[in-house]
Amino acid sequence: MSNELSQKSGVNEAELVLTHVLNCDRLSLYLNKDSKLDKDKSALFSSILKRRIKGQPVQYILGSSEFMGLKFKVDKRVLIPRPETEILVEAAIEGLKNIEKPDVLDIGTGSGCIAVSLAKNIPNCKIMATDISPEALELAGQNADLYRVKIEFLRSDLFAGLRLKEFDLIISNPPYVPTRELKSLAREISFEPVLALDGGSDGLDFYRRIISQASGYLKKGGLLVFEVGINQAGQVKDMLETGEKFDDLRIIKDYNNIQRVVIARRII
DSSP states (O other): OHHHHHHHHOHHHHHHHHHHHHTOOHHHHHHOTTOOOOHHHHHHHHHHHHHHHTTOOHHHHHTEEEETTEEEEOOTTSOOOOTTHHHHHHHHHHHTTTOSSOEEEEESOTTSHHHHHHHHHOTTOEEEEEESOHHHHHHHHHHHHHTTOOEEEEEOSTTTTOOSOOEEEEEEOOOOBOGGGGGGSOGGGGGSOGGGTBOOTTSOHHHHHHHHHHGGGEEEEEEEEEEOOTTOHHHHHHHHHHHTSEEEEEEEEOTTSOEEEEEEEEOO
16 A cells, blocks of 8 residues: 555655654654554554545645644645745745844734744744634644744734734735636645635736735835745736835745745835
8 A cells, every 4th residue: 555655645645644653753664674554553544545545635634734844733724835835934034134023914824834933933023923714713823832932813804904013024825826727726736725725817816905005014124025826926026016115026936946935125
């Protein structure tokens, strides 16, 4: 069965499942020659395999996903954190490095992986994290509690209901899949919440809405940092330039040389 899992999902997933079933780390998996699947563990492995073959993401099956070196609880209420989103977080950390006690707004927090990672890497920051989904906020709160970081969570449709406040940084990985492409996504993605994927007819609805309001919530010189989909960076950059409220625009590529992060600074 391990070969079947490897062919279906890759060797790394097989390792992930086995370390979960055997309750060991990856190194022990190879060093401990006496590690065997007893009857109960074999049954658990088999049940995981069956769910994976049906297309369920391994992260949902195991109930966790690694991000920025931390393990986050995940389930069908939230998107699974992606490696490229770490670039977004790293850009935010770099942008805030000279600010002593930065105020941060995370829009569309989902699992809370962005907000929690920022809180862990910038101990003195104050973070507000919003999401329209109460189910997502519940899980994000659990992840914040897991790492004992203080984050203010608020149910909100972007800026709606947000008390007037100026932030040093607004960060967002909003839904950016064009509606027409949702049905053609990989089977694994169909298990993730549509609310967190659907970016409207061209995938850019949330960027338009956030950009149109963000300057009113940013301090002068404050940063707006987005993750974007494939071939969207140029369009988002154009939106920011057209509004004439932002400058110092930059685009950062991900590990696959795809333009993935757009950064802009509110004009002073």
